[in-house]
Structures are given as C-alpha cells and as structure tokens.
Amino acid sequence: MYVLFLRLMVKYVNSVLRWLPFLLVLPAVIAGMYIDVMDIDSSQYAAMSKEMLETGNFLKVYNRGEDYLDKPPLLFWVSSLMYAIFGVSHFVFRIIPVLVSFLGVYATYRFTALHYNDRAARYAAIVFASCQAFFLMNHDVRTDTMLTGFTITAIWLLSTYHKNHEIRYLILGFGALGLSLLAKGPIGLMVPVLGILPQLLIRKDYAAIFDPKYLIGVAIVAVMLLPMCIGLYQQFDAYSDKESGLYFYFWKQSFGRLTGESEWSNNPPPTFLLENFLWSYLPWILIFFAAFFFKLRVLISGKEKHPEIISFFGFILPFIALSTSKYQLPHYIFILFPLASVMTGDYLDRIASGRQRIFRWTQGLIILLIIAVTGVLGFWAFRLTSPVLISVLILFYLSALYLWATYRDVYKSLILPSVVTIAGFNVFMNVHFYPQIMQYQSGSIIGKSISTHPEVAKDRFYIYGKDLRFYAIDFYSGVRAPELKSEDEVLNLIQQSSGPLWIYTDRTGLDFISSIPSVQIEKGVSAKRFHISTLNAAFLNPGTRDSACHPVFLLKVWRTS
Numbered sequence: 001m002y003v004l005f006l007r008l009m010v011k012y013v014n015s016v017l018r019w020l021p022f023l024l025v026l027p028a029v030i031a032g033m034y035i036d037v038m039d040i041d042s043s044q045y046a047a048m049s050k051e052m053l054e055t056g057n058f059l060k061v062y063n064r065g066e067d068y069l070d071k072p073p074l075l076f077w078v079s080s081l082m083y084a085i086f087g088v089s090h091f092v093f094r095i096i097p098v099l100v101s102f103l104g105v106y107a108t109y110r111f112t113a114l115h116y117n118d119r120a121a122r123y124a125a126i127v128f129a130s131c132q133a134f135f136l137m138n139h140d141v142r143t144d145t146m147l148t149g150f151t152i153t154a155i156w157l158l159s160t161y162h163k164n165h166e167i168r169y170l171i172l173g174f175g176a177l178g179l180s181l182l183a184k185g186p187i188g189l190m191v192p193v194l195g196i197l198p199q200l201l202i203r204k205d206y207a208a209i210f211d212p213k214y215l216i217g218v219a220i221v222a223v224m225l226l227p228m229c230i231g232l233y234q235q236f237d238a239y240s241d242k243e244s245g246l247y248f249y250f251w252k253q254s255f256g257r258l259t260g261e262s263e264w265s266n267n268p269p270p271t272f273l274l275e276n277f278l279w280s281y282l283p284w285i286l287i288f289f290a291a292f293f294f295k296l297r298v299l300i301s302g303k304e305k306h307p308e309i310i311s312f313f314g315f316i317l318p319f320i321a322l323s324t325s326k327y328q329l330p331h332y333i334f335i336l337f338p339l340a341s342v343m344t345g346d347y348l349d350r351i352a353s354g355r356q357r358i359f360r361w362t363q364g365l366i367i368l369l370i371i372a373v374t375g376v377l378g379f380w381a382f383r384l385t386s387p388v389l390i391s392v393l394i395l396f397y398l399s400a401l402y403l404w405a406t407y408r409d410v411y412k413s414l415i416l417p418s419v420v421t422i423a424g425f426n427v428f429m430n431v432h433f434y435p436q437i438m439q440y441q442s443g444s445i446i447g448k449s450i451s452t453h454p455e456v457a458k459d460r461f462y463i464y465g466k467d468l469r470f471y472a473i474d475f476y477s478g479v480r481a482p483e484l485k486s487e488d489e490v491l492n493l494i495q496q497s498s499g500p501l502w503i504y505t506d507r508t509g510l511d512f513i514s515s516i517p518s519v520q521i522e523k524g525v526s527a528k529r530f531h532i533s534t535l536n537a538a539f540l541n542p543g544t545r546d547s548a549c550h551p552v553f554l555l556k557v558w559r560t561s
Contacts, residue, residue: 032139124345174217195314396424447476
C-alpha cells in the first residue's frame with residue numbers, strides 16, 4: 001500500500017511538472033489583458049472594432065468614419081462580435097487573440113510531435129509559450145497575434161495531411177490558412193508555402209505538390225475570403241477615383257513593400273529584425289542559435305534520412321524576405337517564432353551532457369540579466385512598493401536560481417528555471433511596470449475622464465494640438481472627436497459656440513486659448529503625455545522624466561460675452 005501511494009505521488013508530481021510551465025505563463029498573460037490598450041496600433045484596432053459594432057457595417061471597414069485600407073478585417077470582426085456579447089472593454093478586445101495564441105502553442109506541440117517525439121514537442125510548446133514575444137503579443141494585441149496562431153495551425157494540419165492523407169486535415173488546414181489570410185494578408189500564405197514546399201521538393205514528393213485535392217482547399221479559402229473581397233469591391237473597386245482594394249490586399253500590402261511599390265518606408269537597417277529577435281525571443285535566444293546551426297549542419301551533412309525541414313525553411317526564408325522590406329517593425333517576425341521553437345525544442349531534446357553544461361551557464365547569465373532588469377525597472381525607474389508583488393517576485397526568482405543550481409537534467413536545470421524567470425518578469429511587467437507607464441498615455445486618461453463625467457458633452461468635445469489624436473482617446477471616451485488643425489479653427493469654433501466646449505490640448509493650445517478675449521477656461525483634467533511605445537532613458541529616469549513628458553489638459557471653454 002505504501003509503495004502504491006509513493007508511485008501515485010511520483011506520478012502526480014511528474015504530471016504537475018509536465019504542465020507547470022504553461023500554468024506559470026497564464027498569470028502574466030491574464031494580467032496583461034487588464035492593461036489599457038496601447039497607442040498606436042492596438043488602440044486603433046480596438047477603437048475600429050468598436051466603430052464597426054456601432055455602425056453595423058461589417059463588410060466595409062472604416063477608421064473614424066473614413067475609408068480604411070490597410071489590415072484585413074478578421075480582428076475587427078471577432079472583436080466587434082465579442083463587444084456585442086460581453087460589452088466593450090480592453091479585456092474583451094483581447095479574448096479571441098489570446099485564445100488563438102494558445103491554439104498556436106497547441107499547434108506547435110502537435111507539429112513537433114508529428115515529426116519528432118512527445119518530449120521535443122513539449123519543449124517546443126513551452127519555448128514558444130514563454131518567449132518574450134508571446135507575452136507582448138497578448139497584451140499589445142495587433143493582427144500578428146492571430147496571424148501567428150492560425151499560421152502554425154495551418155502548417156501543422158497540412159503537414160499532417162501530407163503524412164496520413166486524411167481529408168479532414170486538408171479541410172481544416174486550408175480553413176486555418178484562410179483565417180491567417182484574413183488576419184493579416186498574404187504573409188499568412190507565404191510562410192506555410194516557404195516552409196512546406198522545400199520539404200516536398202527535396203523529398204521529390206511531386207504527387208503531394210500537385211495533389212488535385214488542393215482544389216478543395218482553394219475553394220474553402222476562396223469562400224472564406226469572399227465576404228472581405230465583396231466589402232473591398234463595394235468600398236473601393238466600384239469607384240474609379242479610389243485605389244483598388246483587391247489589388248492592395250492581394251499584392252501591394254505585402255509584396256509591394258519588397259518591390260518598393262508601397263509608399264510605406266522607415267528605412268530600417270538590414271539587421272533591424274535580427275536585433276529585435278535578440279530580445280523578443282528571450283530567454284531562448286542563445287539556445288535557438290545553437291539549434292538553428294545544428295539543423296543547418298544536419299541538412300548539409302545528409303546524415304539523417306528525410307529530416308524535418310519545414311521549420312528551418314519556414315523560418316529562414318520569410319525572415320530574409322521580411323528583412324529586405326522597406327518598412328519593418330519588431331512584431332513582423334512574431335509569425336516565425338513557433339517554427340523557431342520547433343527547432344529549439346528538438347535541440348533541447350537532443351542536448352548531450354557536455355553541451356548541457358555550456359547552456360546551463362548561458363541560461364544562468366540570462367536569468368541573472370532578467371533579474372537585474374527587474375531590479376532596475378522596479379526599484380529605480382518605477383519604484384515597486386507592493387509587498388505582495390515583491391514577495392511573488394522573490395519566490396519566482398529564488399525558485400529559478402534554486403532549480404538552476406540544484407539539478408543537472410535539461411528540463412529542471414535549463415527549461416524550468418528559464419520559464420520561471422521569464423514568467424516572473426512578465427508578472428512584474430504586466431502588474432506593475434505597464435500600469436505605471438500607462439499613467440503617461442494621456443489619451444487613456446482623458447478618454448476615461450470624458451466617459452465617466454456626464455457633464456462633458458460628447459458632441460462638443462474637440463482635440464487641438466500636435467500628436468494628440470491617437471486612438472486610445474477614441475476607445476475610452478466613446479467619441480470620435482473632431483480635430484482642430486489651426487488657431488483660426490479654434491477661434492472660429494469658440495466665437496460661434498453658444499455654450500461650453502471641451503477641448504483636449506497641450507501647453508501651446510492652452511496658451512493660445514487663454515489669450516482669446518472674453519473667454520473663460522476651466523481645467524478639468526491635467527496629465528503628462530509620453531508616447532509610451534517608444535521608451536527611452538530620459539523617460540525611464542525619474543530625475544528627467546518630467547522633462548521628457550509634455551503637459552496636456554482637458555479644458556472647459558466658454559465665451560463670457
């Protein structure tokens with residue numbers, strides 16, 4: 001009886017350890033869902049989804065009442081649907097993207113298990129779910145969150161179809177492909193093709209390349225894209241004086257940035273995406289590089305018969321293509337992280353004792369680096385005073401150091417300490433750091449003030465000032481306020497108004513309005529504004545933060561005569 005009890009306990013402990021990394025990730029992800037939406041992209045998509053619900057126009061996409069031609073409509077569709085069911089909030093806006101991101105974790109596991117073994121699959125899923133980008137994409141929600149989840153799901157399902165030829169996997173795979181196309185466009189097709197096609201070519205599996213059943217998949221994708229295409233035609237292509245929406249979606253939006261046809265350009269250096277990969281794939285970046293070159297050596301040597309190469313080509317070919325684009329942002333490569341995690345998970349499963357010792361020390365340095373960053377941000381930049389959160393962080397970090405120092409196997413000495421550390425760091429970021437810096441996203445502050453004060457007449461609310469009209473104020477105020485673009489517009493509006501106006505403005509605007517004769521001003525809300533998605537040392541430094549910020553005001557303005 002005693003032996004049976006011990007066996008059951010060991011089985012229970014092993015089961016808990018198996019799922020512990022995913023349980024550790026959840027609190028940080030859930031905490032991130034309660035953070036205000038961040039300007040510019042996330043708040044814009046949240047506000048546009050709200051506008052779609054209010055107008056009831058789901059085929060044509062508008063941004064502040066004007067034609068919108070940039071991202072496909074899937075995020076707006078699902079978010080407006082969730083708003084209709086649960087009400088409008090930043091938490092509700094994130095529900096579907098977060099669920100899809102965890103679908104991506106599951107798909108990473110299933111794809112890796114299909115080609116390797118269960119342990120490598122668990123490692124791959126853990127790596128993807130605990131890289132820094134995963135936490136970031138789930139609170140700063142953009143179209144890339146769902147794009148990433150649906151793309152790896154499509155790769156898993158189609159790869160399964162090629163292996164067992166079950167038609168259900170073809171149907172589901174092309175369904176996931178259609179959703180990835182609706183999430184962000186042709187990039188959702190490019191990554192699966194650049195990953196799967198080289199493997200079929202190298203294996204000379206021409207029957208799979210020219211499989212006539214693909215016509216079923218093409219029909220599925222066509223039907224899924226049809227509502228979007230109808231909306232694009234009705235909104236753009238039906239008018240000769242507008243840009244073609246269909247051409248923009250199927251070519252210019254993605255490939256035009258590679259060919260130079262698109263006017264979007266921020267002149268990034270060739271190493272821009274690589275530099276951002278270094279931090280966004282923490283804490284696994286060093287192990288990934290080893291995994292990548294190991295996979296390359298396997299392919300060159302030819303020692304393994306029919307190696308899995310979808311992850312290799314699906315990562316490197318799009319990475320090179322994206323790096324040549326004239327317009328790049330850090331999150332453009334997030335779609336590739338599940339495939340990077342497949343290579344990393346396989347390599348972690350293969351690590352021998354000698355290499356394991358090397359990575360124990362490199363991971364130990366990364367753990368110490370993350371702890372040091374927490375200390376700088378939590379005890380210098382924005383002082384952490386919560387005894388509960390401090391205790392939680394101490395528990396996380398001491399546990400990570402204990403595991404790292406005590407055990408010698410790959411899972412307990414490399415993987416668990418890394419996951420515990422990055423999970424603790426993101427609990428700190430989402431519970432403390434981001435809420436602190438959100439106090440300087442003035443659009444959220446002013447918007448919430450407007451929505452909670454009934455005396456503010458929403459049809460008499462205006463914005464006047466440089467770089468003030470971001471989207472958080474639209475989302476939280478519930479108003480798409482007109483923007484006054486000159487002093488003459490402000491003057492004419494005040495002179496012609498028969499009652500009080502509310503104007504969101506900066507110091508320059510305040511000074512001008514104060515100089516207008518026979519005008520009374522009452523300051524409603526004051527805030528310090530900083531564009532928090534572009535953090536810098538001056539803002540993080542408490543001694544120079546005020547000088548890095550710009551004062552803004554919500555003014556009640558009326559004529560006295």
